[in-house]
Amino acid sequence: MNSEAMRQGLKTFFGHTTFRPGQMEIMQYVIRKENALGILATGGGKSLCYQLPALLMPHMTVVVSPLISLMADQVRQLRSRGIRGVEYINSSLSMQEHNWKLNQVRQGNVKILYVSPEKLQQESFMKQLATMKVSLFVVDEAHCISQWGHDFRTDYQRLSQHIERLGSPPVLALTATATAEVQNDICRQLAIPGSNIVLQSVNRENICFDVQYVADEQAKAGAMLEKIKRLQGPGLVYFRSRNAAERACETARQENVPRCAYYHGGMPAEERLLLQQQFLNGELDIIFATNAFGMGIDKPDIRFVIHYHLPPDMESYLQEVGRIGRNGERDMRACFLLQMTACCLDS
Ligand code: ADP
Numbered sequence: 610m611n612s613e614a615m616r617q618g619l620k621t622f623f624g625h626t627t628f629r630p631g632q633m634e635i636m637q638y639v640i641r642k643e644n645a646l647g648i649l650a651t652g653g654g655k656s657l658c659y660q661l662p663a664l665l666m667p668h669m670t671v672v673v674s675p676l677i678s679l680m681a682d683q684v685r686q687l688r689s690r691g692i693r694g695v696e697y698i699n700s701s702l703s704m705q706e707h708n709w710k711l712n713q714v715r716q717g718n719v720k721i722l723y724v725s726p727e728k729l730q731q732e733s734f735m736k737q738l739a740t741m742k743v744s745l746f747v748v749d750e751a752h753c754i755s756q757w758g759h760d761f762r763t764d765y766q767r768l769s770q771h772i773e774r775l776g777s778p779p780v781l782a783l784t785a786t787a788t789a790e791v792q793n794d795i796c797r798q799l800a801i802p803g804s805n806i807v808l809q810s811v812n813r814e815n816i817c818f819d820v821q822y823v824a825d826e827q828a829k830a831g832a833m834l835e836k837i838k839r840l841q842g843p844g845l846v847y848f849r850s851r852n853a854a855e856r857a858c859e860t861a862r863q864e865n866v867p868r869c870a871y872y873h874g875g876m877p878a879e880e881r882l883l884l885q886q887q888f889l890n891g892e893l894d895i896i897f898a899t900n901a902f903g904m905g906i907d908k909p910d911i912r913f914v915i916h917y918h919l920p921p922d923m924e925s926y927l928q929e930v931g932r933i934g935r936n937g938e939r940d941m942r943a944c945f946l947l948q949m950t951a952c953c954l955d956s
Pocket residue numbers: 625626627628629632649650651652653654655656657907909935
């Protein structure tokens with residue numbers, strides 16, 4: 610496996626002609642069988658950094674991914690490209706499906722296996738997996754490892770033990786989160802040398818960022834409505850509270866904004882799943898949401914994100930606006946609505 614084989618594979622497997630910034634640099638470490646951490650913006654093309662080498666390496670690649678919907682999505686996308694030998698195993702499977710897939714793994718028919726971190730925790734599963742040869746171990750959304758990350762997951766902390774059980778294959782960690790604390794945690798826990806970090810700019814050139822100042826709450830609500838009527842969907846409006854998201858949706862409906870809905874963590878799981886599906890299928894154009902909405906949403910044509918409230922931190926902000934314009938289309942919009950405080954008005 611070398612750079613030339615990668616270039617060739619990019620074309621034959623994925624139909625792309627050029628690498629995105631950072632992809633080749635990250636894969637260089639994989640080629641050399643060194644542990645590495647790749648930090649690319651959301652939508653920057655992290656998946657390809659392991660999928661392409663995985664297809665060229667002799668044995669199986671194991672990918673740890675935090676969300677069931679993310680795994681199913683990735684497997685679906687690869688299959689739609691005609692790529693065979695990709696499976697996922699997590700708690701959503703029936704016993705029958707689970708056993709069938711595990712059998713596929715044991716027979717060596719699986720090239721890329723997505724697993725949930727919980728699954729690796731199961732001794733019976735791990736025992737079987739440990740009999741297989743593993744070429745590469747991938748930790749997607751690796752910020753989940755860090756207590757400083759925005760969605761810390763305790764089962765991500767045992768990964769180093771699992772990697773050892775799988776014969777210590779090279780490790781590739783990927784995330785869009787670039788704070789120093791998170792980087793340190795990832796590198797420490799996965800034995801990645803500090804020099805093996807590829808950090809690309811998180812700037813997204815197809816997104817136009819704007820801030821609109823408003824005098825009070827009423828003006829803010831008005832500005833939001835005006836924006837969603839003017840901007841072309843699909844789009845997302847983020848709020849800090851569930852109530853605010855519901856209220857805004859009500860107002861929008863009263864104003865005859867079509868095909869909109871609200872989404873937050875207080876809603877039943879089935880209802881949330883249904884909304885996600887409707888949005889992904891293009892049956893809904895606008896979602897008024899809290900930060901519960903988003904992880905695992907890989908919708909290429911989201912045209913705008915409006916922040917009605919400030920997100921809790923910079924990392925959340927980057928994740929949220931990173932969902933815009935993944936298809937590379939130009940002139941996508943990220944808008945901030947900011948209420949002017951007395952001090953702003955004075956100056
Ligand atoms: P993320 O970094 O958020 O995980 P993905 O891996 O999901 O991003 O990739 C985002 C989009 O970019 C996908 O639709 C993918 O097909 C596309 N993509 C990735 N690499 C390339 C490339 N080299 N050329 C063109 N499109 C690419």
